[in-house]
Amino acid sequence: MSGQPNVFFMNPTERQSGRKAQQSNIAAAKTVADVIRTCLGPRAMLKMLLDPMGGILLTNDGNAILREIEVAHPAAKSMIELSRTQDEEVGDGTTSVIILAGEILAQSMSQLERGLHPVVIIRSYKAALAEALDIIDRISIPVDTNNEEEMLKLIKTSIGTKFVSRWSDQMCRLALKAVRTVADIDARSGSRGGTVDLKRYARVEKVPGGEIESSRVLDGVMLAKDVTHPKMRRRIESPRILLLDCPLEYKKGESQTNIEISKEEDWNKILEIEENQIRLMCDKIIEFKPDLVFTEKGVSDLAQHFLLKENITAIRRVRKSDNNRIARACGATIVNRVEDLREADIGTRCGLFHIEKLGDEYFTFLEECKEPKACTILLRGPSKDILNEVDRNLADAMAVARNVVFNPRLAPGGGATEMAISVGLNELARTIEGVAVGPIRAVADAMEVIPRTLIQNCGGNAIKLLTSLRAHHANGEHSMGVDGEGGKIVEMGAYGLYEPAAVKAQTLKTAIESASLLLRVDDVVSARRQQGGGGGGAPQMQQMPEGAEGGDMPGMG
Numbered sequence: 001m002s003g004q005p006n007v008f009f010m011n012p013t014e015r016q017s018g019r020k021a022q023q024s025n026i027a028a029a030k031t032v033a034d035v036i037r038t039c040l041g042p043r044a045m046l047k048m049l050l051d052p053m054g055g056i057l058l059t060n061d062g063n064a065i066l067r068e069i070e071v072a073h074p075a076a077k078s079m080i081e082l083s084r085t086q087d088e089e090v091g092d093g094t095t096s097v098i099i100l101a102g103e104i105l106a107q108s109m110s111q112l113e114r115g116l117h118p119v120v121i122i123r124s125y126k127a128a129l130a131e132a133l134d135i136i137d138r139i140s141i142p143v144d145t146n147n148e149e150e151m152l153k154l155i156k157t158s159i160g161t162k163f164v165s166r167w168s169d170q171m172c173r174l175a176l177k178a179v180r181t182v183a184d185i186d187a188r189s190g191s192r193g194g195t196v197d198l199k200r201y202a203r204v205e206k207v208p209g210g211e212i213e214s215s216r217v218l219d220g221v222m223l224a225k226d227v228t229h230p231k232m233r234r235r236i237e238s239p240r241i242l243l244l245d246c247p248l249e250y251k252k253g254e255s256q257t258n259i260e261i262s263k264e265e266d267w268n269k270i271l272e273i274e275e276n277q278i279r280l281m282c283d284k285i286i287e288f289k290p291d292l293v294f295t296e297k298g299v300s301d302l303a304q305h306f307l308l309k310e311n312i313t314a315i316r317r318v319r320k321s322d323n324n325r326i327a328r329a330c331g332a333t334i335v336n337r338v339e340d341l342r343e344a345d346i347g348t349r350c351g352l353f354h355i356e357k358l359g360d361e362y363f364t365f366l367e368e369c370k371e372p373k374a375c376t377i378l379l380r381g382p383s384k385d386i387l388n389e390v391d392r393n394l395a396d397a398m399a400v401a402r403n404v405v406f407n408p409r410l411a412p413g414g415g416a417t418e419m420a421i422s423v424g425l426n427e428l429a430r431t432i433e434g435v436a437v438g439p440i441r442a443v444a445d446a447m448e449v450i451p452r453t454l455i456q457n458c459g460g461n462a463i464k465l466l467t468s469l470r471a472h473h474a475n476g477e478h479s480m481g482v483d484g485e486g487g488k489i490v491e492m493g494a495y496g497l498y499e500p501a502a503v504k505a506q507t508l509k510t511a512i513e514s515a516s517l518l519l520r521v522d523d524v525v526s527a528r529r530q531q532g533g534g535g536g537g538a539p540q541m542q543q544m545p546e547g548a549e550g551g552d553m554p555g556m557g
Helices: 018-034 064-068 073-091 094-114 118-139 147-157 163-182 264-287 301-309 319-332 383-407 416-432 437-447 449-457 462-474 503-521
Strands: 006-007 012-017 049-050 056-059 185-187 190-195 201-208 216-218 221-223 235-237 241-244 293-296 312-314 352-358 361-369 375-379 409-412 481-484 487-490 498-500 523-527 541-543
Touching: 012 018, 012 462, 018 064, 018 094, 018 503, 018 523, 049 064, 056 064, 056 383, 064 073, 064 094, 073 094, 073 264, 073 437, 073 503, 094 118, 094 361, 094 437, 094 449, 094 503, 118 409, 118 416, 118 481, 118 503, 147 163, 147 498, 163 201, 163 216, 163 375, 163 383, 163 416, 201 319, 201 361, 201 383, 241 503, 264 301, 301 312, 301 361, 319 361, 383 498, 409 416, 409 503, 416 437, 416 449, 416 462, 416 481, 437 449, 449 462, 449 481, 462 487, 462 523, 498 503
Parallel strands: 201 375, 241 293, 293 312
Antiparallel strands: 006 541, 012 523, 049 056, 185 190, 216 375, 221 361, 235 352, 352 361, 409 498, 481 487
């Protein structure tokens, strides 16, 4: 034996290395993909998941399903992370990305068995990805984001496969209106210089009760708040709105303060000082004649009294995020100190303030705002579970509309883009030589999983229809795809089924990158804690003395 010490694991560990580790990872990824394979397309099946608390989740949204599933295998955890990445990045295609990544890994198995090194396979996958993105660019068409009909048709593709497909026309209009409201895009620099911050400025309020058809996008903001004093006005037209980030209460000392009182008059003096301080704050507010005061902090009884005398309505303990939305909707500025108030800080763009009771709760509405840059989407429905599913589907629709604003190009849906990529990669494989051909053909075969799954989910003949679809694409008919409702081959342009090219590109990038990442893994070590104290979570390592063989050590078999 050479002078270099051997390293081995002393505490009991489960270890897989080499081909066995790769097979295990591929099997885990394939299992995750198989779980949500039936959730693709308009004939998608729903999954009913029970959480540990006894609640149920009823959905066919790939990301929502995988978020709830608990897995132990590290490769499966990595796959679940993919759908989250896809959801955060483009908001759609969460099911497709998992199915595609699982299929690419399954196709990689035959390449590994042929003796190809993972690095060679990964290099070929990168070349295949570059060609695939080029094909998407070639077959995608531009879209006019100002054309209402085209935009609605496009958003419909993202929710046509979801639970809310029965109300798809209404949901598409809600999503488009919300995105257009919060879009902050400079006309000169176009979408490159702007933002569409849906998370911060388009809030969804779910109120059980009523019909789904009565859901709407408010041209303003809605809060789950009521006025602080029962005699304050509950309906004001064209209110002047003041937003504060400070309490309208007596300011206590920053550090702990003790006051000793020896005479009764001193106690009255202290109360008088408190009252004067609140009076000064209220006088400063009253100077600007606001009709409505919102504050993120508290409002004391005394301040309510002074404001009520001047017919000013106050609402307290508003969330910071809600205050920011009110500021964007009515053109006000949030003020940190009453002393810093100026006329320009008052918001005057709101047309109507009113308070309504929905179900058991009171809600504050600020509506009819002129050019609001924030909005609230009010969702109504029969139960919380249904509202949560509608909310998830609406988030997908808004994300699709947002993607098109930034990248106004559409690729044909219904598996047409994937089949075009498959045919294009097979043509690329014919022009090159050497070991790279196998992995590129593997990606080409993996791409067919999307149209195949769509056919299978609507009960069609997969072999017959896929052969027909392949023939159409070989003749250059790139917009031929699968009608997921009836299981026929149709022209996507006539059918009106287009998806944002950004979603397709992101799906491919994420799937191929994650497959490449898992192929690089050749060792999986899971360390178990030792019985009876001792070991921590990490595997302990011990040097082997020179000259000793593995079997000479005590406890080694």
